[in-house]
Structures are given as C-alpha cells and as structure tokens.
Amino acid sequence: MSNLRTLVFFATPAHDCSYLPDRQATTMFVDPRAEVDKRLYSQLTALGFRRSGSHYYRPHCESCNACVPVRLRVEDFHPDRSQRRVLKKNSDLTCRMVRACFTERYYELYAHYIEERHADGDMYPPSREQFTSFLVEGATDSWFIEILDGEKLVGLAAVDRLNEGLSAIYTVFDPAYEHRSLGTFAVLWQVEEARRQELPYLYLGYWIAQCRKMNYKTRFRPIEALRDGHWQVMDPH
Structure with missing residues (x-):
C-alpha cells in the first residue's frame, strides 16, 4: 500500500x-x-x-x-437566516445515504442537470461513461445522498467518508427544483451527517474568489482555508 x-x-x-x-x-x-x-x-x-x-x-x-481548498468546521457551524429558510423550504423532502453505484435513475438526473445547467462547460455532453468515471470509479468509502420528494428522485449528492470528515464531491438536482436551493440543502444535510458520525470537518473542495458559482461556500462559517500548508479560519471579505 x-x-x-x-x-x-x-x-x-x-x-x-x-x-x-x-x-x-x-x-x-x-x-x-x-x-x-x-x-x-x-x-x-x-x-x-x-x-x-x-x-x-x-x-x-x-x-x-x-484555487483555495476550504473546509467547514462542523462543530462550530450554525446556519444563518437564509440557510434556515432553505431547511424549512425543504422540510418535506427526505434524504438517505446509499453506496455509490451506477443506475439509470441516477444517470438520468445527472444528464438532465448537466444539459440544463452546464451546457457551456467541459462536462457537456454527459454520458454514462462520464458519470461512472467521475462519481463511481475509485470509490473507497463513497456514498450517494438521495434527495427524494416522495418517491421522486430530485437530487443526488456524492460524498466520501474520510477519517476526519466528509468530502463533498458533487451535487446534481432536477432543474425544476432550482427554487428549492438543493445545492445548499445538500451541504446542510452533509453537515448534520458529519455531526451524527462525530466527524469534525466537511471538505468543500476549492473556492475561487473571482468565480461567482463558488460564492455559496463562504456562506458556511466558520470556513477554513488551506494557505501556505496550514488550515486557518478564512475571512472571505
């Protein structure tokens, strides 16, 4: 090894x-x-x-x-007013963790999301091979969080379990549910899951100040950034 x-x-x-x-x-x-x-x-x-x-x-x-690596210190996190509204708005949804795998149901949601939201990006056009190589292959302790409206799959978040935290890999959702802020909801759910598993951190990937699509990450506080080899609480302003 x-x-x-x-x-x-x-x-x-x-x-x-x-x-x-x-x-x-x-x-x-x-x-x-x-x-x-x-x-x-x-x-x-x-x-x-x-x-x-x-x-x-x-x-x-x-x-x-x-590109700055960022993580959320779970124990110290408290949702702000906007995040509490997201939780309330989605209180009728249910979530469950399942082992990361390929199914047509998952792929259809993924493909619809990429086609509607990222047709101008390097993940377009989607394919089954792309889904598998990105979210299924290489899985060690890897999970999908199904976000369900009744029996309907409306969101899917890929997450890895590490020794000292969870790592949020990617989230897709039904574009018809855009008003639900399911990306934020998925992160909030993962925060609570990390707490349930007594894991101290939720890793959120990279933050880029000039990239508007990543602004949501700094709304989760206290957010820590890896700079010069050290994790430190970041002031996003």
Whole structure:
C-alpha cells in the first residue's frame, strides 16, 4: 500500500482554466498506479487534494493560486437566516445515504442537470461513461445522498467518508427544483451527517474568489482555508 513518502506525482501540461477566462492551468495528479486507501486519501485531502473518480489531484499553477481548498468546521457551524429558510423550504423532502453505484435513475438526473445547467462547460455532453468515471470509479468509502420528494428522485449528492470528515464531491438536482436551493440543502444535510458520525470537518473542495458559482461556500462559517500548508479560519471579505 502506498503512503505519502512513496507517492509519485505528475503534472499536466498547461491547459485552459475551467474557472477563470484567459488563464492557463496546470494540475498535479497522484500516480494512477498508486494504491490509495482511506487513510492515505484522508491525508491527501488534508493537503488540499480532491478525488475525481480514481484520480487524486490538486491545482499546481505556476503563476496563480486562486484555487483555495476550504473546509467547514462542523462543530462550530450554525446556519444563518437564509440557510434556515432553505431547511424549512425543504422540510418535506427526505434524504438517505446509499453506496455509490451506477443506475439509470441516477444517470438520468445527472444528464438532465448537466444539459440544463452546464451546457457551456467541459462536462457537456454527459454520458454514462462520464458519470461512472467521475462519481463511481475509485470509490473507497463513497456514498450517494438521495434527495427524494416522495418517491421522486430530485437530487443526488456524492460524498466520501474520510477519517476526519466528509468530502463533498458533487451535487446534481432536477432543474425544476432550482427554487428549492438543493445545492445548499445538500451541504446542510452533509453537515448534520458529519455531526451524527462525530466527524469534525466537511471538505468543500476549492473556492475561487473571482468565480461567482463558488460564492455559496463562504456562506458556511466558520470556513477554513488551506494557505501556505496550514488550515486557518478564512475571512472571505
């Protein structure tokens, strides 16, 4: 089994940044041949890495440090007024955690979400292979949170369980439920799930100040940012 001292890393050639226009990005990947267990994955996440399928990566741009890893300190979090409204608005929904897997039901929701919300992004057009390689392959202690309106699947959140927290991977929802703020609702549910499991952190991936789509992350406080190798409470202003 691999460990931090034996891992080999590779950097991609410069490519167009997915988040900031007119920027070039470089990504550092863990050698895909490495055996990454839950313990090592947890250590990598604490160092700012993310998982996409069976790949573990983090930004490694030469002249840009806009991508900031962030996590929520669960014990100290209290929903603000807007988040309490989201919880109340969705009090009629139910959630359940199931092992990450492929089903047509999950894929149809995923495809509809990508087609309606991200037709201008690099995940379009969706495919079954894309869904599987992104959300199912490489799963260690990986789960899907089904968000249900009665028997109807209206949202799906992918989450990994780490030694010291949960890692929010991706959330999709039925665009017809956009007014429900299901992205925020999914994060709030994961906060409570981390508390139930007595896990101290919820990792929320990367925050980019110039990217409006990521603004929601700083509404969860106290949010911590990884800067210069240290996690510290972040002032988003």
